[in-house]
Amino acid sequence: MHFFFQQLANALQLGSFYALIALGYSLVYGVLMLFNFAHGDIFMVGAFIGFFVATAILALGIFEIFVLPTWLMLALVLLLTIVIAMILNAFVGMTVERIGYRPLRQAPRASAAITGLMIGIILETGNLWLLGAERLSFPELIQTSTITIGGVNLTNKKIFIVLLSIALMLALHLFIRRSKWGRAMRAMAYDFVVVPLMGVSINRIALLTFALGSALAAVAGIFFGIAYPVLDPYMGIRLGWKAFVAAILGGRGSILGAALAGFLLGFIEIFTAAIFPSTMRDLIAFGIILIILTFRPHGFFGEPYSAQLRL
Amino acid sequence: MSVATQTLANRWSGLRAWLARAWQPFRPVPLLGWLAAILIAVIIERAVGTPVARALGMSKVPALFGFIIMLKNPGLVFSALLYVLLIYLLPIALVTRLSVRAANQIAGKLIGYSVTLSSLAHLSVLYAALFLWSGESDYRQLVAKLAMIAIITTLSLNVVNGYMGEFSCSHPGFMALGAYGASVLTVTLFVDDNLLGQALLPPALGPFMFPITLIIGGAVAAVGALVVAIPSFRTRGDYLAIISLAFMFIVKSLFENLEVFGGPRGLANQPNYASLTTIFLWTIACIWVINNFVRSTMGKALNAVRDGEMAADAMTVNTRRTKMTAFLFAAFWAGVAGGLLAHVIRYINPDTFGIRKLAEVLAMVYLGGLNAVAGSIVGAVGFVVMSEALRPLEILKWIMIPVLLILLMIFRPTGLIAFKEFEPEKFLRPKVESNDQASSPPKTAGDRQQG
Numbered sequence: 001m002h003f004f005f006q007q008l009a010n011a012l013q014l015g016s017f018y019a020l021i022a023l024g025y026s027l028v029y030g031v032l033m034l035f036n037f038a039h040g041d042i043f044m045v046g047a048f049i050g051f052f053v054a055t056a057i058l059a060l061g062i063f064e065i066f067v068l069p070t071w072l073m074l075a076l077v078l079l080l081t082i083v084i085a086m087i088l089n090a091f092v093g094m095t096v097e098r099i100g101y102r103p104l105r106q107a108p109r110a111s112a113a114i115t116g117l118m119i120g121i122i123l124e125t126g127n128l129w130l131l132g133a134e135r136l137s138f139p140e141l142i143q144t145s146t147i148t149i150g151g152v153n154l155t156n157k158k159i160f161i162v163l164l165s166i167a168l169m170l171a172l173h174l175f176i177r178r179s180k181w182g183r184a185m186r187a188m189a190y191d192f193v194v195v196p197l198m199g200v201s202i203n204r205i206a207l208l209t210f211a212l213g214s215a216l217a218a219v220a221g222i223f224f225g226i227a228y229p230v231l232d233p234y235m236g237i238r239l240g241w242k243a244f245v246a247a248i249l250g251g252r253g254s255i256l257g258a259a260l261a262g263f264l265l266g267f268i269e270i271f272t273a274a275i276f277p278s279t280m281r282d283l284i285a286f287g288i289i290l291i292i293l294t295f296r297p298h299g300f301f302g303e304p305y306s307a308q309l310r311l
Numbered sequence: 312m313s314v315a316t317q318t319l320a321n322r323w324s325g326l327r328a329w330l331a332r333a334w335q336p337f338r339p340v341p342l343l344g345w346l347a348a349i350l351i352a353v354i355i356e357r358a359v360g361t362p363v364a365r366a367l368g369m370s371k372v373p374a375l376f377g378f379i380i381m382l383k384n385p386g387l388v389f390s391a392l393l394y395v396l397l398i399y400l401l402p403i404a405l406v407t408r409l410s411v412r413a414a415n416q417i418a419g420k421l422i423g424y425s426v427t428l429s430s431l432a433h434l435s436v437l438y439a440a441l442f443l444w445s446g447e448s449d450y451r452q453l454v455a456k457l458a459m460i461a462i463i464t465t466l467s468l469n470v471v472n473g474y475m476g477e478f479s480c481s482h483p484g485f486m487a488l489g490a491y492g493a494s495v496l497t498v499t500l501f502v503d504d505n506l507l508g509q510a511l512l513p514p515a516l517g518p519f520m521f522p523i524t525l526i527i528g529g530a531v532a533a534v535g536a537l538v539v540a541i542p543s544f545r546t547r548g549d550y551l552a553i554i555s556l557a558f559m560f561i562v563k564s565l566f567e568n569l570e571v572f573g574g575p576r577g578l579a580n581q582p583n584y585a586s587l588t589t590i591f592l593w594t595i596a597c598i599w600v601i602n603n604f605v606r607s608t609m610g611k612a613l614n615a616v617r618d619g620e621m622a623a624d625a626m627t628v629n630t631r632r633t634k635m636t637a638f639l640f641a642a643f644w645a646g647v648a649g650g651l652l653a654h655v656i657r658y659i660n661p662d663t664f665g666i667r668k669l670a671e672v673l674a675m676v677y678l679g680g681l682n683a684v685a686g687s688i689v690g691a692v693g694f695v696v697m698s699e700a701l702r703p704l705e706i707l708k709w710i711m712i713p714v715l716l717i718l719l720m721i722f723r724p725t726g727l728i729a730f731k732e733f734e735p736e737k738f739l740r741p742k743v744e745s746n747d748q749a750s751s752p753p754k755t756a757g758d759r760q761q762g
Contacts, residue, residue: 035552104720113478114716115716115717119717121709121712121713122709122714125713126710241560279568280564283568286557286560290542293553
């Protein structure tokens with residue numbers, strides 16, 4: 001039982017990365033019916049933006065003018081980092097939309113998928129070119145302390161990451177359900193031929209969708225930096241593609257589905273790695289996904305596929 | 312279409328008119344004339360290429376039409392251009408222009424005997440030119456081999472993504488299955504290897520058995536394709552894309568875990584069986600078979616399934632059999648391409664067949680254009696030559712290529728040649744000067760503009 005709960009904690013942490021990234025895929029896919037293959041790399045860019053913002057804030061020592069205990073100061077730095085990185089990465093996402101996807105709004109969907117792939121490669125290579133191949137280590141913004149509950153060791157980092165991720169997902173859910181912009185997004189997801197005729201600008205909604213997804217990806221990047229403090233240009237591919245699969249597994253445009261599928265993927269990976277040799281992780285995780293999709297082809301919460309293919 | 316495209320098109324119309332005028336004298340040149348001219352240009356290069364290159368200040372003959380030299384040493388741009396002009400463009404222009412009448416007569420006679428004879432004659436001239444061109448250096452030979460393998464891969468993916476209208480991401484997986492299948496066989500049977508033991512058969516048999524091993528590799532890939540083909544009965548489009556993507560990751564991970572075949576370290580020591588001739592013959596066979604396949608009743612059934620599965624079903628198309636055939640057929644050729652690739656590079660590991668490969672293959676298909684055999688050939692060769700030509704840029708190469716592809720997608724979203732039927736007869740026919748070929752050829756029944 002011990003073992004189970006210990007792994008459960010790890011699984012929740014990994015799952016929250018996947019879920020946060022998967023939400024970005026799912027939003028774009030739900031609203032624009034488009035695979036944003038660049039999203040994994042937007043996550044990577046978000047992590048690097050977080051790294052630079054945090055390092056800059058620490059180096060400038062903005063909070064050192066106040067007399068604060070170290071943990072509080074670091075917490076403030078972390079919060080400020082998250083906010084700034086979210087905003088900056090939202091701009092990255094909107095730029096990608098403007099350059100890579102808007103010109104292709106009327107084009108076959110597959111062409112947009114190719115642009116997405118290519119933008120992803122540009123982001124990776126650009127990073128490699130600008131920063132070199134050496135890995136960067138994320139500054140320690142939460143001082144690790146361990147809490148033991150019933151023999152299960154939980155670090156404060158894990159608790160923080162999981163709770164804040166769930167809070168952000170709830171916030172996104174409320175935004176989509178309650179706000180005017182969220183309603184516009186849902187309407188667009190329902191029908192993007194008629195809704196623009198009702199005075200909703202498809203370009204604005206697309207920008208908003210990309211901004212939201214990229215902001216969440218930035219948070220995922222910072223959390224990833226906190227949990228595993230090493231950043232490299234290819235982290236986006238490693239996590240992004242799996243999160244992409246999770247997003248689709250959740251069902252078209254379903255926020256809840258994407259989040260659940262992200263956590264499920266985390267569980268499968270952690271538990272296969274715990275029981276089998278860790279090299280079998282991808283094999284078993286994708287095998288399970290393949291079986292699920294074979295028997296439930298439209299994902300957890302998606303409707304059966306009916307839309308006319310626009311290929 | 313955005314405003315930017317429109318203004319650009321206007322600006323280019325002047326250039327277009329000028330190009331059309333320059334092209335005028337070359338209109339009546341048949342394909343045979345072009346091929347013969349290329350052959351003569353290559354012979355000239357082999358004969359006087361090195362002295363000309365030396366005289367122009369280059370240390371050796373430019374490997375890829377001067378692109379690499381221009382990027383490596385911008386000071387030599389003019390001499391590289393001059394070289395291309397002197398060795399390739401001028402002889403080709405002269406020979407085609409002078410031989411118009413003879414080439415037309417010969418082409419007419421050949422096609423008068425039979426289409427097969429005419430195609431064989433064209434192919435042998437093409438092969439002679441390719442053989443001489445790539446004989447100049449090992450690098451050229453490698454580029455030619457990779458380009459031809461890319462043609463096989465791209466064509467086979469076009470069957471699924473273009474003709475059947477799915478977005479399949481599983482092709483690197485099929486290639487991996489074929490590559491491992493063929494290499495395991497050749498390495499076990501004909502090579503003394505640390506991993507897979509002594510040679511079981513005399514190595515002299517190897518080159519003769521190589522086609523059989525390739526076919527077995529293709530068959531392994533086809534069996535693997537069942538994993539994607541069976542779910543395709545129930546779902547289409549995006550969810551099938553995910554299933555195929557998961558399949559690709561599963562295959563990669565499977566080979567990482569198979570320590571028998573080297574695990575993540577990969578499999579090396581493949582014998583050097585994939586000569587230029589072998590690959591050329593396989594490529595021609597692939598183009599011929601796939602072109603006939605997509606023009607057959609089965610190929611039309613694929614298009615019918617793409618355009619409306621229910622309607623196709625109502626019109627007595629057996630959709631399940633159609634999908635199954637398309638997937639297995641495409642996977643077979645992808646497996647053959649993988650086997651050939653393994654024997655060209657002579658080293659494979661699971662990482663060879665990952666996301667980067669997927670991006671490359673998809674880029675080649677969509678660069679060339681969906682639903683077109685000629686498009687796939689152009690896309691594959693264009694992409695391979697482009698990516699080799701930009702090699703001196705090192706890391707920036709992987710920024711330049713994506714930027715070029717994005718621009719192409721923005722200005723030509725369907726790729727270079729899309730939804731065109733490839734009829735060899737039309738290319739082989741002689742062109743008479745009075746016959747104006749400028750107007751677009753009549754649309755065949757299979758042509759379908761995308762809508």
